[in-house]
Amino acid sequence: MNDPLYSPPFGQADLTNCERELIHLAGxxxxxxxxxxxxxxxxxxxxxxxxxxxxxxxxxxxxxxxxxxxxxxxxxxxxxxxxxxxxxxxxxxxxxxxxxxxxxxxxxxxxxxxxxxxxxxxxxxAGPAAEDAAAQALLATAVRRFSEAMSIDALADTAVQSIRELTHYDRVMVYRFDADGHGEIVAEARDDRLDTLLGHRYPATDIPQRARDLYLRNRVRVLVDARYLPVAVEPRLLPHTGEELDMSMCHLRSMSPLHIQYLRNMGVTATLVVSLVREGRLWGLIACHHYAPRRIHYAQRAAVDVLAEVMSTRIAAIENYVRTQVDLLVRRMELRLIEATSTEGDWRAALMRNARTLLQPMEASGVALLHDGELLTAGEVPSTGAVRALAGWAAGEMKQMLFSCVSVERANPALAGLTPVVCGVLAIDLSTRGRNLLMWFRREQRAKLTWAGDPAKPMVDNDPLTLSPRRSFEAWSEIVRGTAAPWSRADLALARAIGASLRDVIMQTQAVRLLIAQHQLERFRAAVDESPEPLLVADGDGRILFPSPALAGILPVGSPQPGSFDELATLFDDTDAVREVLSSLRDGRVSWRGEWRMRAAGGLALGVRADVVPGPGGAVLGCILMFTDLTDAKRTEAARRHLEQSLTLTGQADARRTTRDAPGLPDEVMGAILANASVAAMELTDTTASIPVATLIEELEASATRAAAVYARLREFSRPL
Incomplete structure (x- = not known):
């Protein structure tokens, strides 16, 4: 059938449509x-x-x-x-x-x-009781080792060693997905007789999308013997409804014949695959291979499931730590630019003066700033006309104020002549309209990629009905030209953070200019209009000269824009306290930071940054007030409290079970699981990343709770009858 939307029944797919095979209806x-x-x-x-x-x-x-x-x-x-x-x-x-x-x-x-x-x-x-006990004994040590890992590589290495010791498979690997869905083996523990697969890459097509979706639901999948003969479930349809049986969560469910052939081509007989889930997406897999039939019992499967959940929480903490370092770098840059603005009147020269601070973190060869029609560059960059052409193209390709590309010549053949100098581009929008951009460039990287076999899946005799998953899994190298090193998630997070910081600096600079040069008001008003942050500018008498359009979004429904500090104060719960702060801004010439809450029911909590702009002779020229919605911060605080309460209750419940099962002996595994979650929570800090920290904490709590529940079921399962 040629219909591109056709989903072939289980066992009837070929390599042209295997991503739509109904593998959950195996029967x-x-x-x-x-x-x-x-x-x-x-x-x-x-x-x-x-x-x-x-x-x-x-x-x-x-x-x-x-x-x-x-x-x-x-x-x-x-x-x-x-x-x-x-x-x-x-x-x-x-x-x-x-x-x-x-x-x-x-x-x-x-x-x-x-x-x-x-x-x-x-x-x-049923499995032997000794096997259950051995699995539990290894868990506590493994969880502690996971908690001590300070990098993804170290964590992955620890995971494969621990899981191979626990399960005794011939080969255990951590397989990580990139942004395009391709996978790479980043850690491996194996029998010495086997050749290594470390560093081998696998194309995204090796794991169909429907299989990836099932990996999110059913976290542990086992194949005992790739040579097995499937056993049908009869009757095929549910008698009372006529439905096919949905076997998505069935541990014994048959695997797709294409997947079985794929494993046979690799020489693999038995597998255990466990999902690594991060922020609701499939981050990677723990893949165990054996070259003879191998069956593991529930105790070992559950132990590996626990370790995968603990590993996921540790990945969250490590990746968040990297984001924290990004924030520190950006804050230092912002302070330098603000100082330059006050002393030199221009932040742009200060930004480009020490180009190493922009180039090095991004591993970029060149950087360009296009702002208000002016172009400043550093490092290796093409001609001015070429940079402007790149900027115009990047501005048109922006999504969520960011654009990245690893091969300019492939994405825009008209710019192919730039490849010797510019191959990869990462651009951030500083104005929301594509007029002001900061762009990083990378040179061509002639990379040698090692794939596990030719990523093109050959047909047998050109017959699509006898398509065979790649027959050879010997290392197959590909020389990639015309491409720069990929922009990583960390690169994109850093670019977003720098963009957010520069937008703040730009807005502050423009606001000061509004006060110093009234005759330029209209020119700079358009720039401040673009600010996504609510702010207002007032003169030295407390008259509000300019409220940003975004300010209306935080005011109670039906409230008019305030025209003075007195009107502004009436919008908040503690009107007198707000008036006192505003008065001190005018009279005491003291800037202020704090929190105010709107008067309306369920009023918004706002972070307030109020700065005094000094004028000639010590007078107050005016004030700038910037407001930040603290909803996410409050949610993060509540999430942290809830997590600690949840961990405490889980610990107390386990203590009661431990007292019942083994009086006086604390459960080492459960303690390690809860300690790992607590440490991970402490390492989660607010960042400028797209995922709110509250969501990360809630995900961490869910993962830790599930790990504790799986372990509790394992321990209950292993109690003598």
Missing amino acids: SIQPHGVLLVVRDDDFRVLQASLNAEQWLGVAHAAVVDAPLSALGGDLADRLAGLRAALTPEELAPFHCTTGHGGLLRQFEGMAHRGQSGTLIVELET
Whole structure:
């Protein structure tokens, strides 16, 4: 079928449409366990895998449409005990037995809530208790080591070593995605007999989008033997609705034949893949490979799941620390520019005078500032006309006040002649209209990229029906020309931070000029109009000469723009205190920083920056007031309190469980998990990044809570029956 929107059924995709294959509707399982779908209201079996007799001792025909209790043992009772807590998004583990024909069978099970009033039960042979204990013993040490890692590379190295020690797979890798979805192996622990894959890259097409979506939902995926024969779930459709069974969360779900062929091409027989999720997106994967069949039990899978969650929180803390360093750099630059403005009357020369502070953090070869029609450059840059042509093109490509490109000649062939000097461009808008830009340039980087096989997936005999995932995974090198080094997330964050700071400096400079030179008011008014920050300018008598348009956005609905300090004060809760501050600005010539709250119901909390502009002879020429919405700051403060309360309650609950299970012995793993979350929270600080810190803290709390819950289930699961 040639319809580009066609989603092929499971097992019928080829490499031209595999990203749309309905892999969650597999209709079959791997044979190392048995799957049952039961009706929630009466526990009657609606569907079962065809290997039921092998595992349960009951013919498939006798299982379907029979009550779950007919299988004997305590399976039905254990499921009834879990029933109220089951959700569609988490697998609940349990021990159980079946006893048909007088033969007692021991299982470890997983259950979750399915569609249309169903419960999905998966059973496997129970693992040895010693294995459960060993997994828990390694967890505390691994979590502590994760907390001590100060870089992503160190964290990834620690992760692969710890997880290989825990699971004993032949190879354990951390696989990180870039902005284009391509993956790179950034850490590896392996059997000495194997060749390394460290540094190998894999094209984004190796992991279809639908698979990436499932990795976000079902964080742990296991393949026991790539040579397995799938076991069908029958009947194929749910009898009471006629729906295909959604197996998104099923641990035993069959894998796509294309994925199986891909692994066979690599020589891989068994895999364990665990998701690393950051800010709601797939940051990377922990991928474990084995070159013989290998099955791991729930205890080990849960332990790796815990470590992946802890690793995600540590990644958040490390990346936020980098953003904090960016903020420090930008604040120093801002102070230097403000000082230059007051002493020299112009911040632009000061910005470009010490170009190293702009070039070095970006690893750029050149930089250009286009402001109010004037052009200033430093480092290696093309001609003035070429820079202006680049600026005009970049301004038209801006998205959210930023534009980046690693290959000018590919993105705009008309500018291909600039490649010897300018290959990559990163530009920020300083005016929201593309008239004022700061641009960084990078030279061409002739890079040698090592791919795990040719990234082009060849056909077999040019027949799309027999497309084969890349047959060779030997290192395949590609020399990339006409391209600069990619702009990293850190580069983009730094550019945004510098842009925000320069916009603030520009606005302050323009506001001062409005007071000093009234006759230039109209010229500079347009620039201040563009400020996204609410501000107002008043004269020495407290008359408001100019409120920025953004000020109206923070005023109570229906309130007119204030015309004087007295009118301004009436808009806030503590009117007298506000009047006192405004009076001190006029009379005491003292600048002020603080917080005011609007009078309206649910009034906005505002950070206030009030600066006095001195005039000749010690008089006050006027004042500039800038307002900042503190909603995010308040939310961050509340999120921190909630996190600490949540960690305390989790710790108290675990202490009660520990007292019950092992009086006097604190649980080392749970303590390490909570300590890791607390340390990560302390390292999260406000930045100019696009993700609010409150969101990061809430994500950290959710991740830590989930890690604690998974570990609590693991410990409960491992208690002697």
